[in-house]
Amino acid sequence: MISAIARTSMRSRASTRIMRSDVHHFPSPNGMNLPFDVKKPGFKFLYWGSCTLFAGLPVLAAWWQIRKGNGSKDY
Numbered sequence: 667m668i669s670a671i672a673r674t675s676m677r678s679r680a681s682t683r684i685m686r687s688d689v690h691h692f693p694s695p696n697g698m699n700l701p702f703d704v705k706k707p708g709f710k711f712l713y714w715g716s717c718t719l720f721a722g723l724p725v726l727a728a729w730w731q732i733r734k735g736n737g738s739k740d741y
Contacts (some may be wrong), residue, residue, distance in 0.1 A: 697704040 703709070
């Protein structure tokens with residue numbers, strides 16, 4: 667005898683398979699869904715440069731705060 671919980675889970679699993687459709691499955695070539703052109707020659711330098719800049723900003727800010735010290739102008 668199957669329990670009520672098992673029957674409910676089997677019923678819900680079967681109904682979700684029926685409701686699924688392939689409406690949103692359309693072919694998209696690599697990079698077509700991006701808002702910028704990845705095939706430009708300078709894209710990789712711009713990409714890695716921005717990644718380095720944004721990852722380095724907290725490090726640069728921490729270095730600046732430590733370098734500043736207690737407010738004196740003697741670096």
